[in-house]
Amino acid sequence: MPPPPSVPTIPYNPRRVTPAASVLVPMTPREMEMYKSYRGVGSQRLLGKRKRERSSEAEEVIGRPTKRHAGDVELVVGHYNARPEVGVKQRLDSPIIGLKAFNNWVKSVLITRFAHPALAASRTKGPRGNSGKVLDMGCGKGGDLTKWAKARIREYIGVDIAEVSVQHARHRWETLRSRPFDASFAALDCYEEPLSTAFPPEQLTTPFDVISMQFCMHYAFETSQKARRMLDNVSRWLRPGGIFLGTIPNADQLLEQLDSLPPNAEDLSFGNDVYKIRFEDRHSRPLFGHRYHFYLKDAVDDVPEYIVQWDNFVQMALEYGLSVVYKEEFHGVFEEHQDDPEFGPLMVRMKVVDSNGESAMDENQWEAANIYIAFALKKMG
Numbered sequence: 001m002p003p004p005p006s007v008p009t010i011p012y013n014p015r016r017v018t019p020a021a022s023v024l025v026p027m028t029p030r031e032m033e034m035y036k037s038y039r040g041v042g043s044q045r046l047l048g049k050r051k052r053e054r055s056s057e058a059e060e061v062i063g064r065p066t067k068r069h070a071g072d073v074e075l076v077v078g079h080y081n082a083r084p085e086v087g088v089k090q091r092l093d094s095p096i097i098g099l100k101a102f103n104n105w106v107k108s109v110l111i112t113r114f115a116h117p118a119l120a121a122s123r124t125k126g127p128r129g130n131s132g133k134v135l136d137m138g139c140g141k142g143g144d145l146t147k148w149a150k151a152r153i154r155e156y157i158g159v160d161i162a163e164v165s166v167q168h169a170r171h172r173w174e175t176l177r178s179r180p181f182d183a184s185f186a187a188l189d190c191y192e193e194p195l196s197t198a199f200p201p202e203q204l205t206t207p208f209d210v211i212s213m214q215f216c217m218h219y220a221f222e223t224s225q226k227a228r229r230m231l232d233n234v235s236r237w238l239r240p241g242g243i244f245l246g247t248i249p250n251a252d253q254l255l256e257q258l259d260s261l262p263p264n265a266e267d268l269s270f271g272n273d274v275y276k277i278r279f280e281d282r283h284s285r286p287l288f289g290h291r292y293h294f295y296l297k298d299a300v301d302d303v304p305e306y307i308v309q310w311d312n313f314v315q316m317a318l319e320y321g322l323s324v325v326y327k328e329e330f331h332g333v334f335e336e337h338q339d340d341p342e343f344g345p346l347m348v349r350m351k352v353v354d355s356n357g358e359s360a361m362d363e364n365q366w367e368a369a370n371i372y373i374a375f376a377l378k379k380m381g
Contacts, residue, residue, distance in 0.1 A: 072304040080162035094298050098360030105352045110245050114376040115210040118243040122209040126154035132209045138216030142169030149180045156183040163187040190233045191226035207239035213246035221306040224288045235320035240381040250373045251307045275368040326376040330369050
């Protein structure tokens with residue numbers, strides 16, 4: 001969001017340059033420019049009070065002072081903090097509701113196939129027969145909370161870089177019927193700080209059975225240091241045999257589309273009316289900091305993101321004791337599971353398709369969905 005207009009230091013003492021008798025002569029452009037942004041003493045006090053109240057509220061929610069961010073991180077945080085929380089009806093009215101439903105179905109497939117077995121094998125047991133401990137890195141507004149409730153987990157920790165999103169996630173958990181699992185939330189940049197910055201040692205003594213990063217891991221690949229901090233947070237707090245799962249943009253596909261642009265093209269962008277990707281450079285392709293801008297209708301507004309070169313990620317993950325057990329493009333997830341006796345009917349219940357098998361997505365939404373891949377890694381013993 002843009003900063004508030006600065007308050008001039010000059011006292012409020014307007015002077016008219018025209019004779020006193022010329023009361024109907026308008027102010028000069030210079031005068032109008034001088035006084036258009038003026039705030040009186042009362043307005044200054046009121047605005048200052050409101051700013052302090054908002055800051056205190058945020059600090060109370062996350063339990064520690066709000067951290068200032070810089071550069072691309074500030075843009076990302078500002079974007080997601082500014083995104084309004086909407087009700088169920090408004091979400092259903094989204095122009096990309098079919099795409100959102102499909103993405104949720106892919107995440108449900110990932111969680112069921114790879115998280116459920118790890119949770120069932122957990123030593124973290126609850127009094128109601130629930131088991132397992134989950135870390136949701138980049139939890140956003142808590143959109144996956146109902147998926148974890150259906151997984152019958154025992155404990156959930158949600159962290160996100162955007163403080164306002166964390167507030168919404170906590171509120172969403174508080175409104176879940178009977179609060180089916182214990183939950184804690186914090187605003188934390190897991191690409192800059194260890195998880196122990198936000199949670200006491202006793203809460204982290206028992207490792208996680210599952211760590212999930214949905215549509216957010218690519219932000220870590222701004223630098224090698226951030227990617228390594230992210231992987232350290234995953235590996236350090238995940239138990240041996242535990243599962244790390246997530247979804248990221250498909251670097252190979254994005255770069256192929258970049259290469260397919262005309263050689264003399266000045267606008268290095270591609271997409272359709274649902275999504276748009278814009279690169280800044282055609283030739284420079286570093287392992288870290290390979291920046292592009294992403295727009296997705298009704299979701300993401302031209303936010304900077306970073307290419308995750310898969311082989312580089314896999315090699316780094318091995319250094320942290322994490323090995324790949326699954327990787328598939330979204331259209332491959334669909335082809336693999338559309339006729340599955342569990343996941344096929346789930347598509348109907350989640351409104352990905354209707355009872356006749358007709359998709360809720362048009363071609364442009366389908367194209368947008370297929371820029372992503374799903375993955376699961378296991379922590380080696």
